[in-house]
Amino acid sequence: ELKVEQNPLFLSMQEGKNYTIYCNYSTTSDRLYWYRQDPGKSLESLFVLLSNGAVKQEGRLMASLDTKARLSTLHITAAVHDLSATYFCAVDPSDDYKLSFGAGTTVTVRA
Amino acid sequence: DSGVTQTPKHLITATGQRVTLRCSPRSGDLSVYWYQQSLDQGLQFLIQYYNGEERAKGNILERFSAQQFPDLHSELNLSSLELGDSALYFCASVGGFNYGYTFGSGTRLTVV
Numbered sequence: 468e469l470k471v472e473q474n475p476l477f478l479s480m481q482e483g484k485n486y487t488i489y490c491n492y493s494t495t496s497d498r499l500y501w502y503r504q505d506p507g508k509s510l511e512s513l514f515v516l517l518s519n520g521a522v523k524q525e526g527r528l529m530a531s532l533d534t535k536a537r538l539s540t541l542h543i544t545a546a547v548h549d550l551s552a553t554y555f556c557a558v559d560p561s562d563d564y565k566l567s568f569g570a571g572t573t574v575t576v577r578a
Numbered sequence: 579d580s581g582v583t584q585t586p587k588h589l590i591t592a593t594g595q596r597v598t599l600r601c602s603p604r605s606g607d608l609s610v611y612w613y614q615q616s617l618d619q620g621l622q623f624l625i626q627y628y629n630g631e632e633r634a635k636g637n638i639l640e641r642f643s644a645q646q647f648p649d650l651h652s653e654l655n656l657s658s659l660e661l662g663d664s665a666l667y668f669c670a671s672v673g674g675f676n677y678g679y680t681f682g683s684g685t686r687l688t689v690v
Contacts, residue, residue, distance in 0.1 A: 500678045500679070502681075507686075508683070508684075509580065509668065509681045509682060509683045509684055510668070510679075510681045511681075512677070512678050512679065512680070515677060515678045555621065557621075563633075563634065565611075565623050565626065565634055565636060566621075566623060566679070567623070568620060568621035569620075570620050571620065571621075
């Protein structure tokens with residue numbers, strides 16, 4: 468059974484500092500997705516990573532994928548309050564869009 | 579607006595009842611995926627339809643069923659509802675693997 472593990476599950480960030488969220492998965496996959504969810508809201512696509520070594524950046528967020536290590540990271544640079552949300556990684560091991568999600572990392576940014 | 583439309587946004591019903599959740603995918607997308615998000619189980623894939631046909635099943639209970647109609651909208655039917663069925667139900671469509679899913683706004687189901 469595919470396992471997708473995120474850590475940490477809760478992350479209290481100080482404004483202006485840098486942090487990393489890790490996503491490990493247990494089976495081979497070349498497709499990994501990152502989503503953001505605000506409380507009670509839908510999931511917003513952040514990044515689509517489709518190959519080993521893929522790196523994507525948008526604003527203060529940067530995601531990378533190492534398929535050999537079965538690891539993706541979401542790096543947050545100079546955290547700001549607007550980044551407070553829950554971040555999910557999801558893996559598509561069969562290339563058929565049946566995504567397996569991690570448990571999510573709830574991020575709170577404090578002044 | 580993501581282009582994936584879900585109705586209703588909120589639903590409160592009693593145990594033992596049956597409800598129907600509706601989803602319209604983005605224009606041009608043929609697939610609909612249903613997911614359940616609950617506090618204890620997280621995000622779980624339920625079922626996928628492609629152009630009217632069931633393509634894949636995940637952790638969907640026998641009390642739950644779905645279908646996709648010729649106009650590509652989909653309905654998720656939940657019957658004999660239990661308190662544990664209370665959750666957010668999302669549908670999503672896919673425009674191509676480069677883009678991943680686009681999720682609808684969800685239906686929050688509360689069973690009392």
